[in-house]
Amino acid sequence: MYRAEIIANQSVQDDIIEVLEENIPGILYTTVPLVTGRGKSSYKLGTATWPETNFLMISYIEDEEKTAVKKIIAAVKEKFPDEGIKVFFVKSE
Template sequence: MIRIEIISNKSVQEDIEKAMEGNIENFYYTTIPLVLGRGEENRKLGTATWPETNFAMISYIEDKDYETAKKVIAAIKDKFSGEGIKMFAVKAEV
């Protein structure tokens, strides 16, 4: 089992959800709808100065689905190259 965490601009949330659900059978997840912070290039703080915001998605997937998840996120990153989409993964026990 692998825990994946995806942090991305709120503007691509629906695209990520649909792509993951469409490519990984029984893809279940939790969404944290408002994530504020600073990445490599800019801040997403939901303020007048830094108005954008992020969201986070957490999911536990089977090991066999990890490569698919990486490919899905790579395709989304290609489509939305300026959005700072990141996926992190760690082994998990349930």
């Protein structure tokens, strides 16, 4: 089992959720709708200077679903190359 953490611009939240639900039936997840911070190329702070914000999705997935999640997020990143979409996996029990 893995803990999958997806961090991305709020503008692509619906797209990510939609494709994950379509491709991984029964996927369970939690979203944190407002996440701020600094990424590799920009700040997302929700301020007048840096107005954009991110969201965080956490899902515990089975080992065999990891490749599917990676491919799904790669496809979304290809569609939205400038939105700073990242996925991280942590081995879990």
